[in-house]
Amino acid sequence: MAGISDWPFRLLCFEHGCDRATTEMVSAMGYQYTKSASQVYRYLLAKHPDEGPVTVQIFGSDPKPMERIARELSGQGIFSGIDINMGCPAQKVVSSGSGCALMREPLFAAKIMTAVVKASALPVSVKLRIGWDADSINILELARVAQDCGIAFLTIHGRTRAQQYGGKADMDIIAQVANSVSLPVIANGDIASASEAKRVLQVTGCAGVSIGRGALGNPWIFEQVKAALRGDTETQPSFEQILQTSMCHADRMVAWKGESSAVLEMRKHFAWYIRGMRNAAQVRHHINTLKTMAEIKTALFSFARETGAQEHDN
Ligand SMILES: Cc1cc2nc3c(=O)[nH]c(=O)nc-3n(C[C@H](O)[C@H](O)[C@H](O)COP(=O)(O)O)c2cc1C
Numbered sequence: 001m002a003g004i005s006d007w008p009f010r011l012l013c014f015e016h017g018c019d020r021a022t023t024e025m026v027s028a029m030g031y032q033y034t035k036s037a038s039q040v041y042r043y044l045l046a047k048h049p050d051e052g053p054v055t056v057q058i059f060g061s062d063p064k065p066m067e068r069i070a071r072e073l074s075g076q077g078i079f080s081g082i083d084i085n086m087g088c089p090a091q092k093v094v095s096s097g098s099g100c101a102l103m104r105e106p107l108f109a110a111k112i113m114t115a116v117v118k119a120s121a122l123p124v125s126v127k128l129r130i131g132w133d134a135d136s137i138n139i140l141e142l143a144r145v146a147q148d149c150g151i152a153f154l155t156i157h158g159r160t161r162a163q164q165y166g167g168k169a170d171m172d173i174i175a176q177v178a179n180s181v182s183l184p185v186i187a188n189g190d191i192a193s194a195s196e197a198k199r200v201l202q203v204t205g206c207a208g209v210s211i212g213r214g215a216l217g218n219p220w221i222f223e224q225v226k227a228a229l230r231g232d233t234e235t236q237p238s239f240e241q242i243l244q245t246s247m248c249h250a251d252r253m254v255a256w257k258g259e260s261s262a263v264l265e266m267r268k269h270f271a272w273y274i275r276g277m278r279n280a281a282q283v284r285h286h287i288n289t290l291k292t293m294a295e296i297k298t299a300l301f302s303f304a305r306e307t308g309a310q311e312h313d314n
Contacts, residue, residue, distance in 0.1 A: 001212055007048040008252040009269070012076065012245065013215055017222035018054040019208075022127075028060030028069040029096075043257070045073070053080035055125060059088060063115035069114075073123040078307065082120045084113060086142075087127045089161045095259030101203040104132050106145050113149035123152035127188075130173050133162035143177045145184070153184040155210050175204040186210045194221065194228035201229070217272025217290045239277075243304055246273040250293055265295060270296065278307050 002024045010021040034040045047054050056079040060066045086109060095101075108171050117124045126146050131137035143154055155288055156177060159168030165255040169189025176186040184207035187200050190216035195220030200209055214221050220241075222235040238244070249269055253262035272289050274280045281304045289294050 004216070004268075006043065007046050007051060008249055008256065010054065011048050011051050011223055011252070012079040012219040012249055014050070015050045016219040017217070017226050017267050018052065019222075020055065020080065020214075021051070022055045022057050022083055023047075023079075025059045025088065026069065026073075028058050029062065031058075031069045032065040036122035037182055038119070047077075047078050048255070051153050055079060055081035055083045056235070057085050057114075057127065059093065059098045060112075060295055061102065063112050066112055067115045067119040070120040070124070074120040075178045076302065081123045084114060084116055084124065084126045084157075087129045087157050087166050092185075094161065098218035100129050100132065101130060103138065103142055103161070106138065106141055110145050110149055113146060113151055117254065118149040124150070125153045125155065126151050127155045129157050129159055129161055130170060131160050133160050133186070136160075136171065139173060140180060143181045143183075147183050151183060153186060153207070155186040158187070158189040171200055172299070174206065178204050178206045183298050184208070185308075188212065192221070194224040194234045197225040198228045215244075217242075217269060217275055239307075241306065242273055243300055245260075246270055246300070247297060249273075250296070254293055259293060260291075263291060263296065266293075266296070270300070274300075275301070 005022060013021055024044055026041060031037045031041060038194055044057065057075050058066060058069050058073070060069070064085070073079060074082055085099055086102045088094070088100065096173055102112065105254055113124070116314070117280065127192050128139060128142055130139040137155060141184050146154055149269045152179070156174050158174050159165070159167060159169055171187060174185065174187045175295065186207040186208045187204045188210040191197050191200055192212050197209045197211070200206065209225070211221055220237045236291035246269065250262060250266045258264065267288050271284045273284060283299065290299060
C-alpha cells in the first residue's frame, strides 16, 4: 500500500504471522529517469533483514522501463518477486496508461507482462482488479493472458476501477477465476477479520488471501487468520500490547528516518492503532499537534491511564 507498507510496517506484520508482503509501488519511469535511482528510492525500496519474503511492486505503461526496473530490482538479491500493478485506480496513474488502465488493453498488458517476465530473475506476479467498470469486467480474460505470459500468481481485488473503494469486493468472480486458471490466485478486498479470511478461502478456493486495510494498526490479523484456519480460537491483543506495538513501530521509524519524519509518518499509524477506543478522536487530534516522539509517548501513556486501559467502543 502506497504510503504505508514500508519495512517498519511490514516487519510488524511478519512478526505477527504474515507470510509475504509487498513494497509500496515504484514507478518504472521514475526509476529510469532519476539519476542515482538507488539513492532517491532508498526509502521506498528499503527492506529489513528480519523481514520474510517481500515482493517489490512496479508500475508503468512502457515495456522498456518496466523491463529495466525488473532486471535491476530482481538482480539485487533483496526481493523475492516482482509484482506488476494493474489495479491502481488513481487518476494520475491511470491517465498515464499504468495501473488499472492496463486492464483495458489486454494485448498491451500482455506485452508488458512478457517483457517483465523475460527480464526478471525472480517470479513475476500481477495485481489486478476485476475490470475497468461494470460493463467491462474482463478479469477472466486477463487471468488467462497472464497465465500465457508466464506469470507466477495473481492477486485480485474484487472491485472495478470505477468502484474505487466503494461497494463490496466481488468474491464470486474471484472464485470463477480461481477455477478457470491453473496459476495460484490470491483473493483481496474487504478481508478485515479472521472469519472473513476463512470464509473467502472457502468460497473462492483461492490459494491465499491478501490483507490491506485490515492490517492498519492491526498486525495481529495475520496470526488471527492462521489460528482460525487451524481451528483455534483467535486472541485479541490487550491495550498494553497495542500500545507497546505502536511504540515499537515508532522507535523503528525514528531509527530509520529520524525523529521529525517519523513523527509525521507515525500520526496515521497511531490513529489506526487506537481506532475504536474511547476518546480516540481527541487523542488523535492531540497527537497531531505534538512534535517529538517523547511527547507522543507521554500522551499515549496518559491516554492509557485515563481510559483505564482496555475500553473499546466497538
Ligand atoms: C492507502 C492505500 C494505498 C494502496 N496502495 C496500493 C499499492 O501501491 N499497490 C497495490 O497493489 N494496491 C494498493 N492499494 C490497494 C490495496 O492493496 C487493496 O487492494 C485494497 O485496499 C483492497 O483490499 P483491502 O480491503 O484488504 O484493503 C492501496 C490501498 C490503500 C487504501
